């Protein structure tokens with residue numbers, strides 16, 4: 619995981635990987651080659667990881683510059699892996715234009731809903747392209763814990779303001795949305811993809827400076843294990859900066 623950049627990103631990607639693998643193992647036979655859609659592929663960390671694991675991955679990304687980054691990374695992979703990845707420049711709100719209903723076993727939408735003004739329509743579109751029993755994996759900013767980051771940083775005015783809002787300014791300075799678990803649970807039920815599991819991501823390390831250097835392997839391993847444990851344990855997971863929310867298509871609520 620060392621090539622991924624700062625500590626916060628390593629924690630985010632490594633926890634997502636562990637939690638996603640747990641959900642995939644719980645729902646699909648070992649060795650099944652899954653059809654995965656990754657909406658908002660970004661730098662392609664999970665897309666490439668899943669392709670290396672043998673799955674067939676389609677990435678939809680709206681930013682041509684990010685697509686170029688993934689293409690460059692993909693070019694260094696063996697041909698067998700390259701052939702398993704398809705990249706499309708497009709809008710994740712328009713999956714119906716590109717794909718038929720039920721075309722995927724797993725749909726990832728990580729770190730994207732915060733940029734989408736009306737997420738319910740997009741989520742319904744993502745649910746539609748999932749096959750029955752398919753897994754929808756969402757990573758969202760946790761609106762129920764927006765006061766934690768400014769509070770732990772000693773920014774008391776911002777902490778007080780954060781109790782009464784679902785929006786925040788991200789580290790790039792952009793005003794973006796956060797999601798509440800209760801509302802998301804209702805939405806997932808309404809689109810035939812009820813909540814099956816949820817985790818917290820970044821309970822302890824959210825206030826680490828951007829680009830903070832990684833500790834040595836032993837400390838990093840313990841840190842990741844502690845984050846993973848907190849991310850699945852009450853009450854810690856409820857105050858994580860991010861929520862990893864998993865729904866299953868056609869599951870009864």
Ligand SMILES: C[S@@+](CC[C@H](N)C(=O)[O-])C[C@H]1O[C@@H](n2cnc3c(N)ncnc32)[C@H](O)[C@@H]1O
Nearest residue numbers: 658659660679680681684709710728729730733
């Ligand atoms: C915060 S990054 C997350 C990248 C990756 N999913 C991850 O978790 O590492 C969000 C990505 O979603 C892309 N994105 C935002 N809105 C999108 C949309 N409506 N359709 C497709 N991609 C979108 C952005 O360009 C960016 O690359």
